[in-house]
Amino acid sequence: MMFSRLAFVALPLLAANFFQLASGKAQGVKTSAMLQTGSVAGSKAALEVERVVHAKPAEQQAFVLALVDVVKQGRNLTDTQMEIVNVLQRMWYDQILPEMQRGHEADAQLLGEHLAGLGTCDQELAQRHSEVSAIADEKSQLEDSQFRCDEGHAAMDSNASAMVAGFHTFIESATPPSIPIPDVRAASPDMDSYVSENLLWFEGFNRSYKEMEAEVVALQALLVAKGEVCTGARTTFEAKFCAWQSEIKQVTASYSACREAATGLYQATLTAAKSNAASRKVQYAAAFQIECYLKVLIAPGAASQSMLASCQNSDASTSALDVQEFPLPPANEQLLSGLGQVQGGNLDCDAVAAEVAAQVSAAATAAEAAAENGGMVSG
Ligand SMILES: *[C@@H]1O[C@H](CO)[C@@H](O)[C@H](O)[C@H]1NC(C)=O
Ligand SMILES: *[C@@H]1O[C@H](CO)[C@@H](O)[C@H](O)[C@H]1NC(C)=O
Ligand SMILES: *[C@@H]1O[C@H](CO)[C@@H](O)[C@H](O)[C@H]1NC(C)=O
Numbered sequence: 001m002m003f004s005r006l007a008f009v010a011l012p013l014l015a016a017n018f019f020q021l022a023s024g025k026a027q028g029v030k031t032s033a034m035l036q037t038g039s040v041a042g043s044k045a046a047l048e049v050e051r052v053v054h055a056k057p058a059e060q061q062a063f064v065l066a067l068v069d070v071v072k073q074g075r076n077l078t079d080t081q082m083e084i085v086n087v088l089q090r091m092w093y094d095q096i097l098p099e100m101q102r103g104h105e106a107d108a109q110l111l112g113e114h115l116a117g118l119g120t121c122d123q124e125l126a127q128r129h130s131e132v133s134a135i136a137d138e139k140s141q142l143e144d145s146q147f148r149c150d151e152g153h154a155a156m157d158s159n160a161s162a163m164v165a166g167f168h169t170f171i172e173s174a175t176p177p178s179i180p181i182p183d184v185r186a187a188s189p190d191m192d193s194y195v196s197e198n199l200l201w202f203e204g205f206n207r208s209y210k211e212m213e214a215e216v217v218a219l220q221a222l223l224v225a226k227g228e229v230c231t232g233a234r235t236t237f238e239a240k241f242c243a244w245q246s247e248i249k250q251v252t253a254s255y256s257a258c259r260e261a262a263t264g265l266y267q268a269t270l271t272a273a274k275s276n277a278a279s280r281k282v283q284y285a286a287a288f289q290i291e292c293y294l295k296v297l298i299a300p301g302a303a304s305q306s307m308l309a310s311c312q313n314s315d316a317s318t319s320a321l322d323v324q325e326f327p328l329p330p331a332n333e334q335l336l337s338g339l340g341q342v343q344g345g346n347l348d349c350d351a352v353a354a355e356v357a358a359q360v361s362a363a364a365t366a367a368e369a370a371a372e373n374g375g376m377v378s379g
Pocket of ligand 2 (some may be wrong): 152155159
């Protein structure tokens with residue numbers, strides 16, 4: 001039963017109408033109890049009380065103002081009019097003012113809820129924070145193992161270099177026996193000895209030379225394989241690094257989108273609540289004055305001109321209907337920075353993604369080839 005603003009605008013008009021009714025000047029409304037100055041049948045009076053009680057608030061106000069005019073003219077109110085005044089008085093206290101208060105409280109509660117909405121952005125951020133941390137941990141582990149792989153590769157590489165160098169030294173320092181061929185070029189014990197000594201040396205040289213060569217080739221193959229493992233480890237690390245960075249960006253963006261939406265909702269609600277409060281204050285001020293008139297009309301024999309005049313001049317304090325504004329909590333910079341920095345860097349994450357895809361497809365091709373070979377062998 002809240003008054004609309006329109007009703008207040010229409011009030012003067014209605015008041016004029018009711019003034020006529022209450023003061024008995026209206027033509028053609030002969031049966032209205034509001035016109036009655038004498039005794040009225042009980043049932044008829046009750047009907048009229050009902051009528052006013054169920055009238056629109058603006059009409060009730062107009063009725064009260066019209067009664068005030070009756071009193072101002074020095075006339076007494078009828079019993080029915082007095083009864084209506086009593087009922088209206090109870091209505092102000094039991095319905096209209098509590099409803100205004102409830103509306104005010106509902107707005108305040110809604111504002112509080114939207115304010116709490118900003119808190120849910122923080123809760124969401126805290127949840128996502130642990131996801132980002134988990135990715136960051138994985139990234140760090142991959143970075144470690146990539147680092148260890150590179151270290152191992154470097155050690156193997158230096159071993160291989162040392163081995164190659166040793167191999168070269170061995171070949172360079174190899175000195176075949178410098179036994180001159182016997183002067184007599186004919187079968188002889190000397191010739192036998194010449195051949196066997198040379199053979200012995202070259203056999204030994206060939207054995208060591210071939211062994212070392214095989215070792216060098218094997219180590220170089222291991223080195224290449226290790227290099228591939230480390231390249232794979234680097235790509236895996238870089239892919240995780242990129243995933244981590246993109247997660248940070250995504251979480252940061254959704255946090256600010258959440259805050260933007262919640263702030264927008266709060267501001268819109270605040271605007272609506274302020275507008276509600278403004279019209280509620282207008283309603284309250286009017287209701288306050290009417291309530292003052294009702295008190296005067298109800299007081300036995302107290303409907304003095306001065307009291308009525310004081311109602312006209314009284315100003316309602318509407319500060320209780322003020323909308324309480326809360327400072328919006330700032331963004332949680334601590335959690336945000338705890339996500340980790342988005343690094344400019346020169347890592348091309350698109351290229352990393354392409355490399356991962358290439359690795360996956362190469363592995364699939366290799367598996368296919370292995371399956372085919374296996375089939376041929378067994379078939
Ligand atoms: C109004 O009521 C009072 C007391 O009941 C009475 O003395 C007075 O004469 C009445 N006035 C008029 C104008 O009827
Ligand atoms: C390098 O050589 C050293 C000494 O021969 C050996 O102990 C080590 O295991 C080798 N490291 C690698 C990575 O091949
Ligand atoms: C040298 O040694 C390798 C490996 O033992 C052997 O295959 C090759 O026949 C040898 N060369 C000669 C000329 O005997």
